[in-house]
Amino acid sequence: MPAPTPHRRFDRLEEWKLEPSGSSWFLRFRGARGIADHVVGALPRARALADATADHRWPHRVRMDFAPPDGLEDFLRLLGEVVVIPVGSPGGVDGAVALDDHARPVREGSSELARTEHGGLLHLVKHGVGTRAEIDRAGRRLCAELAEVVLRHEWFVRSTRLLPVPGHDPGRPATSVLLGLALGQELGLDVTPVADDRRVRKPARQMTPREREDLLTAFRVDEDLSGRTVLVVDDTHRTGYTLAGVANAARRAGADTVLGLTVTRNSPR
CATH class of the missing domain: 3.40.50.2020 (Rossmann fold)
Incomplete structure (x- = not known):
């Protein structure tokens, strides 16, 4: 049986970055929109923002009015490995x-x-x-x-x-x-x-x-x-x-x- 071909389904966290802005941090990402639900579930003080439709590279955003906690980056890597x-x-x-x-x-x-x-x-x-x-x-x-x-x-x-x-x-x-x-x-x-x-x-x-x-x-x-x-x-x-x-x-x-x-x-x- 041939191996399935890898392809993007936008059901994982495709790419992300964390950016500081004043006293807040923004998680910007590309991939499944539902990823924001997982981030906010893990960090209840975070807030999912309306999609930035004009920014095709980073269409989804989560705002954190606190410093990113230890372990967040490993959590984000996990969301790039599983199917959301x-x-x-x-x-x-x-x-x-x-x-x-x-x-x-x-x-x-x-x-x-x-x-x-x-x-x-x-x-x-x-x-x-x-x-x-x-x-x-x-x-x-x-x-x-x-x-x-x-x-x-x-x-x-x-x-x-x-x-x-x-x-x-x-x-x-x-x-x-x-x-x-x-x-x-x-x-x-x-x-x-x-x-x-x-x-x-x-x-x-x-x-x-x-x-x-x-x-x-x-x-x-x-x-x-x-x-x-x-x-x-x-x-x-x-x-x-x-x-x-x-x-x-x-x-x-x-x-x-x-x-x-x-x-x-x-x-x-």
Whole structure:
């Protein structure tokens, strides 16, 4: 299988600079607009400004009326390495990232897709296409990389509970749950179960638009999450409805901030 071609999708932090201006600092950047949400989430005293549409080199800006804190530059480098997932419709989460896309075109403009390295590792874990040792190594690597994202992400590191997305078939262990349990052990965080009262549900990719909308109220969290920052863990992000449904359940349980973390994003454009 050919390797996917690197190409810019403007879903990462492409380029950035920090500039002092009097007693303030400005972060100017190019890339996904949602990056500003992550910066303001990590630095609540910061403020996202209206896009500077005339400045094509630096179209997005965040103002800080304080000196940039230690660790900010490593945080910004992280936002250049992960995929920033938009949190518009269907909503539910305050910010979300994936390690990578699941697949990308083999060449610019091609409709032929090839799995990324992370997409291949996830396929190995989800479908067991390999030896037990290969599957275990792939799972450990994915867990380690997810943990690194949490520890380097100045907002995600404040999470106090992990909520793995339940699988669509209760008769099979869900990859998202296995990853969530392993990640909780790696980070020393408690894992909160998410209930789905339906016996079996279709995979999101097979659902009708109405069935996807039903996911928004499909889940339940029985633990009191009042005032907490929680991290919803899934294996892949496709339409966003499953992630939003679990986020809504967390908010009904009292969560103040809901963040999302997935291995891959499976929505090639």
